[in-house]
Amino acid sequence: MKALEKMPASEKRKPKIFLSGSIRGGRQLLETYQLMYNILEETGAEVLCWYVADPELEKVEMEMTEEEIYSRDMDLLVKSDALIAEVSVPSIGVGFEVCRALVKGIPVLCLYRPDAIVSAMILGNIDPLIEVRAYPTKKSLKQIIDDFIKTLK
Amino acid sequence: MKALEKMPASEKRKPKIFLSGSIRGGRQLLETYQLMYNILEETGAEVLCWYVADPELEKVEMEMTEEEIYSRDMDLLVKSDALIAEVSVPSIGVGFEVCRALVKGIPVLCLYRPDAIVSAMILGNIDPLIEVRAYPTKKSLKQIIDDFIKTLK
Numbered sequence: 257m258k259a260l261e262k263m264p265a266s267e268k269r270k271p272k273i274f275l276s277g278s279i280r281g282g283r284q285l286l287e288t289y290q291l292m293y294n295i296l297e298e299t300g301a302e303v304l305c306w307y308v309a310d311p312e313l314e315k316v317e318m319e320m321t322e323e324e325i326y327s328r329d330m331d332l333l334v335k336s337d338a339l340i341a342e343v344s345v346p347s348i349g350v351g352f353e354v355c356r357a358l359v360k361g362i363p364v365l366c367l368y369r370p371d372a373i374v375s376a377m378i379l380g381n382i383d384p385l386i387e388v389r390a391y392p393t394k395k396s397l398k399q400i401i402d403d404f405i406k407t408l409k
Numbered sequence: 410m411k412a413l414e415k416m417p418a419s420e421k422r423k424p425k426i427f428l429s430g431s432i433r434g435g436r437q438l439l440e441t442y443q444l445m446y447n448i449l450e451e452t453g454a455e456v457l458c459w460y461v462a463d464p465e466l467e468k469v470e471m472e473m474t475e476e477e478i479y480s481r482d483m484d485l486l487v488k489s490d491a492l493i494a495e496v497s498v499p500s501i502g503v504g505f506e507v508c509r510a511l512v513k514g515i516p517v518l519c520l521y522r523p524d525a526i527v528s529a530m531i532l533g534n535i536d537p538l539i540e541v542r543a544y545p546t547k548k549s550l551k552q553i554i555d556d557f558i559k560t561l562k
Contacts (some may be wrong), residue, residue: 259555279528281499319527342499344432348528351504359512367438373433375501380479 271408274336274357277308279317281347286311286340288397292367295398296340299405304332308319328377329353338408340361340401343388344372351377358383367391423455424561425484426508428460432470434500439464441495442548445520446517448551452558457485482506493514493554496541502542504530505557511536520544540561 273296282323286309293309300309307313317325328344329349333339339357343366357364358381365386368374378388387404419551426449430442439462445463459465470478482502486492492510494503496519510517513533519541521527531541544550 278499280528296495319467322529322533323535324533325529326535346499346501348496348499348501348504348507349530351501351506352508352530353504355503355505355508355512359447359508374434375476376478377502377505378476380477382476382479384545406455 260359263373269409270300271337271405272335273301273303273405274333274339274353275303275305275308276339276341276350276353278342278345278347278350279308279313282345282348283314285342285345291394291397292340292342292401295403296399299402301405304336305329331354333357333360336362338404340365340367340404342367343374343378344368346375351375354378354386361385363387363404364409365389365400367397367400392406422562423453424490424558425488426454426456426558427454427486427492427506428458429494429503429506430490431495431498431500431503432461432466433544434466434502435498436467438445438495438498444547444550444555445493445495448554449558453553453560456480457489457506460529473545482538486510486513489515490495491557491558493518493519496527496531499528504528507531507539511538515536516557517541518542518551518553520550 352386364386370390428471442462523543
């Protein structure tokens with residue numbers, strides 16, 4: 257046990273997280289996605305689709321076909337241990353990915369700003385795998401993500 | 410066969426359609442949802458969630474809990490023969506419902522205005538059950554829906 261405790265965090269098992277946020281639905285919360293990405297990296301998770309937090313993403317995706325983007329996301333979802341979605345910004349992709357993660361049977365954490373108008377498919381979702389939380393501050397966002405990641409380790 | 414041909418449309422089997430459009434993501438295409446509803450009724454389909462085309466919907470849903478709205482939609486989806494979604498307006502609910510319909514194994518028709526920025530989870534979706542079409546005019550919208558409904562009868 258001691259040996260395990262002394263092991264650096266990087267060598268422990270890192271939960272693989274699918275980070276889901278709006279791309280074509282609007283990039284107004286890009287800074288929040290970047291913050292979520294940084295929190296996840298700090299907490300010892302591996303963010304599989306880091307590109308949702310990439311300000312240059314649209315340029316990269318312009319060089320890809322629609323099928324390549326779809327297949328990249330679905331392949332990463334299959335490899336993920338959990339999905340964390342920012343659900344304040346309406347986005348067909350985010351709704352689709354939340355559903356796919358629940359169907360796959362992995363835990364899903366949905367986060368939203370208290371002033372957001374969030375879909376009833378999220379707020380009213382009775383799937384036991386989904387957790388839906390408002391984050392009034394950056395500090396609470398970090399706390400919720402940290403607590404969620406701990407449940408995966 | 411002759412007897413069947415002479416049977417009024419109302420007595421033939423009516424395909425049950427789940428009509429999916431943005432609610433909390435924005436109601437700017439409400440008139441289009443109403444047009445889609447009317448086309449579907451004319452073509453002999455039964456629209457199970459007609460309320461997406463109801464201008465008073467928000468008032469009705471204010472009296473419901475989030476769980477009631479979610480359960481109503483999921484119960485109707487289970488009873489549906491196909492789903493038709495308007496995917497021009499970003500909406501987590503629409504993305505979620507498209508995914509659920511594909512998982513259920515029913516045909517899905519996604520329609521969008523040629524000027525819309527549509528999710529890659531729709532445009533690049535390789536599921537054989539999904540058909541994705543732009544409609545430049547109201548006339549083409551009607552034609553696409555009519556053709557789709559014919560395939561279900």
